[in-house]
Amino acid sequence: MTSTNQSRRRPFLRRAVLGGLMTALPMLLVCIAIIATGEQWMVRLAYAGVVAVVVVVGLQIQMGNSGGVSFSHTVFVAIGAYAVAILSVPVQMKKLIIPNAPFGLADLSLSPAAAVLVALLIVAVLAVITGLVIVRVSGIAADILTLCLQIIAHSVFMYWTSLFRGSQAFFGIPQFMTLPAALAVAMAVIIGARIFRDSPWGVQLRASSENLLAARCFAVNVTRLRLLAWILSALACSIGGMIFAFYIGTINAQSFYFPYVFLTVAMLILGGMNSVSGAVVGVLIISIGIELIRNLENGPVLFGIELPTLYGLSGLALGAVIILGMVLRPAGIMGTREFDDILFPRRPETE
């Protein structure tokens, strides 16, 4: 790249970082309000929401830039969670839960920081291997390929009981994460996603998903960029899994399977898959909405009348919100815009 390019690189970086902070703002405000109330159960719900932000923003890196739908992002959430779990559980506890772990893992226990680094390395290696296969195909075949990956990974989690405990919960993970720490992680992931989206690579990749032929004519190396987005997305999603494991302390492969896949995909598409702000908005709307309706499900007392329990109501409402959202705003709530695009519109020549 030439020196003129070097000087043009700064504005996008500054905009991405500042815009990223603005993108994170609604999440921050909601969480600060919840911390201020001091209600422990609300903090726990907010934490689940922050994990969802990390996962959905991770998904956005893949879907928003490469185009197409991915059903396999929660595989990396699960791998991240299981990797830090297997590496960081104390040895005495391992004798109880995975006594026959292969590769001598039963006698190994790392500090959480070391576990995170090794886990990120494992995720990166797996992402490169799967990515090399998946970037070869595009369109609907690629969507199905991610679906295959999800099912294969889940079968392995279920079958390899000596390492993952199959359908039983994996417990005993050190619980040291707090909501403020998770917020910091989520902000870093959001800013990272914004930097990638606004970088020349992100712009080229988004252009290629709109018109593959035109992008190739401009010598865009689509395969390599797709691979990059796939790996970054996998890393971000795995970070979501790690902060989840270090807070809850107990993980189960079942909880990363299709219901979670559909929930996170729905959050992203409802918010608008082409913008990072859309990912945050989608998580906020669906998380808060489901929580409000879940209260109705348990049969609360309203105005002195005890309502009956209505299991399934939150799902019913989720379905209705998705259909209405898609009918009224097919490109998602945010479309292709970020929050900062609404407040400070970009000059036409830079877009």
Added chain:
Amino acid sequence: MDFVLQQILNALAFGSEYALLALGLAIVFSIMGLVNFAHGEIITIGAYTMYIMIVMGLGSPLLVIPLAVLAAVLGALAFERVAFRPVRYAPTSTGMLTAFGVSILVQNAFLLFISARPRAVSVLGGLNVTVWVGPLRLQLLQILELGVSLVVTLGLILFLTRSTLGLAMRAAARDFAMVRLVGIRANRVIATAFGISGLLAGIAAVFIVARRGSIEPDMGFMPVLKAFVACVIGGFGSLPGAAVGGLLLGFIEVGILVLLPQQWGGLTDAIVFALIALILVTRPQGLMGRNVELGDKER
């Protein structure tokens, strides 16, 4: 030898069920580019119709079966009118999410108004009998499934090749704008596509309920996932591809179940889907898909 023949029939029966569902998915996709994940809920609607009729005391199979199929057709038409018509010109991901929305909505409606637990539907249990054809021990259900699928597929071929609307549908799969220019209503073509997919799913629902003997809100998910995969193996949007893909998937599944050592049983799904991934990587357009030039048709 008997064992082999029985397994082949087994594979054909499973395969024809997948083919019925895959044809329904493919006919909708070929015309409007919608990946209809709510297809499974059409099965569920048919199945719950049977349950509701039995609860109401109308438990005769002669009454239950046609009404279940009719309910599936009406359900599919209602999905199209309410949810999919407004997003007809939106991007693929919008249509796909709308379908998720429909699927979540319908599943939870059954969960809310009927029950989250499986409910027994034993009215079709009579089909699960064994018949002897010479030295062969066969399940009546499997023979019926194969026979009905064959008849329905032949009917579909006749409809698509001999009737005006059928010709219009095949033409719409190639170039919808052209079909509308010659004066055929888009709404009618698309509604027919959904009606046919509902009919096929309703017939599949009868066999699925007969085999399971029970119903539950998320019973449509696995069959449609398989049908979806069958479509992709065959080439998404190609009708012969969907049929062939369904049968092939039946053979792959039964083959792996039979050949895989017992202690690896838990890995059946992993191996099936790894094979499918292999097919997709080597032939992304599917076995019978048209190889589209990387030109104006590429998204």
